[in-house]
Amino acid sequence: MELTDAEKTDRVRLLNDMARQNPGVACRANMTIGFAALEDHDRHAAMQVMLAFDHFHEGNDPHGEHDFGAIYRLRSGDWVQARPSDEKSISETAFWKIDCYDKQLEFGSEAPWDSDQTTRVLTIMLAEEY
Numbered sequence: 001m002e003l004t005d006a007e008k009t010d011r012v013r014l015l016n017d018m019a020r021q022n023p024g025v026a027c028r029a030n031m032t033i034g035f036a037a038l039e040d041h042d043r044h045a046a047m048q049v050m051l052a053f054d055h056f057h058e059g060n061d062p063h064g065e066h067d068f069g070a071i072y073r074l075r076s077g078d079w080v081q082a083r084p085s086d087e088k089s090i091s092e093t094a095f096w097k098i099d100c101y102d103k104q105l106e107f108g109s110e111a112p113w114d115s116d117q118t119t120r121v122l123t124i125m126l127a128e129e130y
């Protein structure tokens with residue numbers, strides 16, 4: 001049975017959410033040198049916010065696939081999902097991104113809604129590394 005475009009998007013979103021919530025299990029996971037260089041407690045706190053990320057809206061998820069997000073470290077040291085209105089309260093921004101590749105990791109997946117044909121790769125990085 002052929003999936004509709006809406007069903008494909010729903011499936012991609014579900015698989016991306018599973019990948020983000022289970023890095024290293026439901027996907028391959030990478031962190032950039034800058035993100036890896038954060039102090040252990042900051043890196044751990046940022047990862048916890050990324051794992052729980054649900055702040056999706058039209059502005060940051062126009063295709064409804066849950067494949068990208070930004071998280072923010074406040075001057076207080078807390079990491080949050082929603083961008084604060086006061087720019088001066090942000091001390092660090094990190095991005096996470098999920099890319100869908102073929103099983104050999106050579107090309108983009110032709111069917112990102114099909115986990116049998118797709119390997120997901122999650123990357124988390126500091127915004128200045130993007």
